[in-house]
Amino acid sequence: MDRIRILGGKPLIGTILIGGAKNAALPLLAASLLTSKTLRLTNLPNLADITTMVHLLAELGVSVSRPRNESNGRHVARTISLTAAEPKEKTAPYNLVRRMRASVLVLGPLLARWGEARVSLPGGCAIGTRPVDLHLDALRSLGAEIELEEGYIRAIARRGLKGNKVHFPSVSVGATENALMAAVLADGETIISNAAREPEVVDLAHCLVAMGAKISGVGTDTLSVSGVSQLDGAEHRVIPDRIETGTYAVAAAITGGDVLLEGSHLGLIGAVSDTLSKAGVAVTKEHAGIRVRRQAEHTLGTDVMTDPYPGFPTDMQAQLMALLSVSRGASMVTESIFENRFMHVPELCRMGADINVHGSSAIIRGVPELSGAPLMATDLRASVSLILAGLAAKGETIVNRVYHLDRGYERVEDKLAACGADIERVTEDQE
Ligand code: EPZ
Numbered sequence: 001m002d003r004i005r006i007l008g009g010k011p012l013i014g015t016i017l018i019g020g021a022k023n024a025a026l027p028l029l030a031a032s033l034l035t036s037k038t039l040r041l042t043n044l045p046n047l048a049d050i051t052t053m054v055h056l057l058a059e060l061g062v063s064v065s066r067p068r069n070e071s072n073g074r075h076v077a078r079t080i081s082l083t084a085a086e087p088k089e090k091t092a093p094y095n096l097v098r099r100m101r102a103s104v105l106v107l108g109p110l111l112a113r114w115g116e117a118r119v120s121l122p123g124g125c126a127i128g129t130r131p132v133d134l135h136l137d138a139l140r141s142l143g144a145e146i147e148l149e150e151g152y153i154r155a156i157a158r159r160g161l162k163g164n165k166v167h168f169p170s171v172s173v174g175a176t177e178n179a180l181m182a183a184v185l186a187d188g189e190t191i192i193s194n195a196a197r198e199p200e201v202v203d204l205a206h207c208l209v210a211m212g213a214k215i216s217g218v219g220t221d222t223l224s225v226s227g228v229s230q231l232d233g234a235e236h237r238v239i240p241d242r243i244e245t246g247t248y249a250v251a252a253a254i255t256g257g258d259v260l261l262e263g264s265h266l267g268l269i270g271a272v273s274d275t276l277s278k279a280g281v282a283v284t285k286e287h288a289g290i291r292v293r294r295q296a297e298h299t300l301g302t303d304v305m306t307d308p309y310p311g312f313p314t315d316m317q318a319q320l321m322a323l324l325s326v327s328r329g330a331s332m333v334t335e336s337i338f339e340n341r342f343m344h345v346p347e348l349c350r351m352g353a354d355i356n357v358h359g360s361s362a363i364i365r366g367v368p369e370l371s372g373a374p375l376m377a378t379d380l381r382a383s384v385s386l387i388l389a390g391l392a393a394k395g396e397t398i399v400n401r402v403y404h405l406d407r408g409y410e411r412v413e414d415k416l417a418a419c420g421a422d423i424e425r426v427t428e429d430q431e
Pocket of ligand 1: 408
């Protein structure tokens, strides 16, 4: 199993190219099931989760054409064409869904297009129990009959889905995406209220509109959909990854560096840039992207609570905590989305951080310095927070189980090393 070895203490200086958003690309890939025509996606990130989704779509009978990446210097063209002419399978099997919960995003499109779907129930995961009741209730509102049998969700809509009111009692990104993908092919009008407003949901809606869907209210918490009988093909560019952007912004801040996050834009990271500004980090718009630099010798502690967009993203909570661990003063971080998303805390404490967790809040008392240590990654964002801590720590940090990292960060060690970090991947056969 690969590990990442870091020798901390080097300021990051340079340019980091931000890739396409994993969490936008996953539902966009699933949307290919909605049409017999070709959906062409560009700016696709090269990540393990994307490979898993493409593999699942191929199992379902989607023909996938992925030209070899042509590299012109640092920029790599990443395009995929997907054509779902006829289904080979309407079952998303356990062995793929258990690897990635986002596989459940094929449920709405399969059901809308073919009137039936069988998708393995995703289990809990490291960050929480993560049920799918909101997805199922939304599809039931659109007329699907849903049963749970032998660990599978079996959904049927023999005479097609019917537009209806879908109200979410709490905000869910994935359930909004599933409901939207189902509603675009349903008969009649659907109003989705208390919908998630994340940029990834907006990106999906834009792609669906390009495919011929009729959606209004995009970007608000109420989506109105007027169902159409079929969708066309389209070409769509995946938005930049706001979590990758925020992660490298913290990397610049925690090392006292100065980094240009190329290809990203401030509109995607409002709450993160506000929080970083309060902590004493300059986050400014540049022609080519966003420039991030620490303004003083130390960053300052600040309080933050995670919330659905436009609030502070839960997917940035662990990374911010690494920064607050070495910021002057005390901070309180409250996690309101997932019940078990503090697994990075014991690992940060092993590096000398002073963090106490009380229920869903963590009190962080900034320490002058962290010290390198061998660490265990537990999930994607926790893993990267340990890398960030390692970049700032004195001495050597080894982060084990980096396969979590490869699910969501492309060539993290290369991107950081190109800005002066002393970081390398150690593969098993090197040891
Ligand atoms: C998406 O997950 C992201 N994944 C997550 O990214 C992100 O952390 C999360 O949204 C919140 O922003 C993808 O987009 C592929 P939710 P999702 O449904 O859609 C509860 C990462 O690191 N809930 O918005 O699964 C749920 O348990 C990750 O890239 C129900 O109770 O998240 C959670 O507490 C991991 N019932 C809350 O809602 C449901 O049916 C929000 O989850 C669905 C969700």
